[in-house]
Amino acid sequence: MTARILVVDDERSMREFLQILLEQEGYQVVTADSVTHALSECTTALPDLIFADLKLPDGSGMDVLSWACEHAPDTQVIMMTAFATTENAVAAMRMGAYDYQMKPFKVDEIRELAHKALEKNVLLRENRDLKAQLRSHSGLSRIVGRSPKMREVIELIEKVAQTKTNVLIDGESGTGKELVARAIHEASDRRGNAFVAVNCGAIPEQLIESELFGHAAGAFTGANRRRAGLFKSADGGTLLLDEVGELPTTMQVKLLRALEERAIRPVGEEVELPIDVRIIASTNRDLHAMVNEGRFREDLFYRLNVVRIRVPPLRERTEDIPMLARAFVIKHGQGHGSKVVGIDGKTIRALIDYGFPGNVRELENTIERALALASGTTIGLSDLPPEIRGSSESSISSILEFPEGGIDLEEALNAIEMRFIRQAMEHSGGVKKRAAELLKLSFRSLRYRMEKLHMDGDLAKSQMDGQMDGDDEPGEQ
Ligand SMILES: Nc1ncnc2c1ncn2[C@@H]1O[C@H](COP(=O)(O)OP(=O)(O)OP(=O)(O)O)[C@@H](O)[C@H]1O
Ligand SMILES: [Mg+2]
Missing domain, CATH: 3.40.50.300 (P-loop containing nucleotide triphosphate hydrolases)
Known part of the structure; x- marks a missing residue:
């Protein structure tokens, strides 16, 4: 579902600037020029995120924030102002604003901020759904x-x-x-x-x-x-x-x-x-x-x-891992004084890629341990034990995941090519001719590709190995 953002500012150019910028990011944007107008948009458009200017003709952005805190607790609010004072910023954060931004902003910062705030919004919503599910007494609903x-x-x-x-x-x-x-x-x-x-x-x-x-x-x-x-x-x-x-x-x-x-x-x-x-x-x-x-x-x-x-092992149902992991964040984190509300995307990926020989219990223990280590509000890769962290870093699936900000296709394809060539070289013990066979390539084509990819180190190494087993000169043609 497209995320909805409400921009509240009495300055028209500011509204337009943010609207264009955020729509380019694929969000659905509505605008308002006053507190009254903003509150009526809140009830009809149900925004996931609000950018609110502090000074508005009929009041303050804080009025919008306090409304949101009371009536739409998952909605994130970012306060904006041209005249930042520390008191205002502190007051806004205390009331539950997601962040506080000074004008003029940098485009990149706004993009990043919107992205992060919306991520938190999604997490909060999912957590609430899960909690409701876990609270219900039927044993069936406790099976995530x-x-x-x-x-x-x-x-x-x-x-x-x-x-x-x-x-x-x-x-x-x-x-x-x-x-x-x-x-x-x-x-x-x-x-x-x-x-x-x-x-x-x-x-x-x-x-x-x-x-x-x-x-x-x-x-x-x-x-x-x-x-x-x-x-x-x-x-x-x-x-x-x-x-x-x-x-x-x-x-x-x-x-x-x-x-x-x-x-x-x-x-x-x-x-x-x-x-x-x-x-x-x-x-x-x-x-x-x-x-x-x-x-x-x-x-x-x-x-x-x-x-x-x-009951199938977890590796046969890896699609359940994200939901299980989040359920364990709720089970062991919230209510036990932890500030952690979720797990970041890369870490979820790493969890999916890991085989979990100890199945759900091992996943549960992993999350419980990560909760103790996490310093921020989300669990990150560094909170996972090395054997789990490692399985994702080299994983091809993380390359194949379409990233939020788009992808450099050329670079991604090169990375995939490089990875397979390295693996073929490993399998062939560094013998290029054999590696080429494994890749269904001619020897020349493999050498060309390695040069193109600047796999100089690998090339030099294989040539050295090659000399030792007489493989330096291509045997073909
Ligand atoms: N689908 C699931 N949803 C939520 N929690 C789960 C799920 N599967 C397992 N768990 C949790 O994982 C832990 C291990 O589950 P359980 O004790 O039922 O496994 P088991 O198959 O009986 O293990 P063992 O063979 O070692 O006795 C428990 O804390 C359980 O609540
Ligand atoms: Mg048992």
Whole structure:
């Protein structure tokens, strides 16, 4: 959507100057010559950014600023004046102006200022939308990301939530399996009862049975009192068996029996207790492979795997990264005293380019750490750990991104050409003839291109290497 800018100045030449300049930048511009006129434009044009002169015939630009602060908090206001006094500037900034500019201005400064102020406006708006989304109580809305793959997951959650069937969630570590399990519970009519999660890998083998099924008083040493167990705690609700692949074989048999009978028998007791629990199992292992290897019971596998939800790794849905990153800025920054409102464009690019082997959890930790390091109001590249920062600096996708201020096509194409030539040279161990083959070029053509691109260093290096392996003279023609 085109950004809308309101220019308020009683001087006609100033209005026209700013209007032409800003329209050239692609913004939609409306103008006003007084406070009254400005406020009426504010309510009809809903500007994203206002340039307001301090001195106006019927009042002050501060009146426009105070109106905006109260009624349109996302709208950024830049105050302008020919007679700057520090008091005025300080007062305007205190009231919430984005910046304070002295006339006459430099064209470049105005462009830059408008661009930055609008960036902040967009961030604030997006943050508010996200916050509203995160605040709503449904577990589904806490799942950030609407890539096609996550849409599929969400659809499955909605479908399966209506039923009583067991669900198996699998996915790499940190992909959000527990979040999905909670969302299923919260979208189901069991939401009024408990959601209980147990990490099967974290409980000592000899304690698992009593943890899950409970035990009678005196059932074993240390069992002084009767205990209900997690199945009972989750009665009427949902039990998440996390890391189900870690269950010892003896326990697998007992679990299968409980699922088939819909009843449990606490350790040391005679009678079975009926239970009504939806089981969600999750794993980051390949359970099917474990079945084939005889490490996981096949019958239990099929009991659990009635519906299977695979949570895709983050690298398969990189389009979710910007939204997730912003959601984590809100989750860990705002409200924890951080001034950071967003992440700058280059940094988002770097996050997208990085593979995130640790998936969403790693992204979340990265943002949490960057929030602690960031000194300004946005997270920048220098706030990222080197392994993430590095993946973008050389990335071709950052070249292919169309920049705000236009692009020098010739230079960009040269950069791409240079990058591929360097890579081919690396692959060929510096042997130009081989590099030319890899690039489907003739030897001469490669040499011509390298000269044209002033890749003198690379050329000299390859010639030296070439001499050593007799490659200096082209073998072709
Ligand atoms: N789509 C998402 N939207 C918002 N937050 C997410 C999303 N996916 C994961 N998270 C967050 O990432 C962190 C890890 O998620 P979760 O614990 O659900 O992953 P997991 O797959 O269970 O990991 P593990 O296999 O290590 O147990 C949590 O803080 C979770 O809130
Ligand atoms: Mg988990």
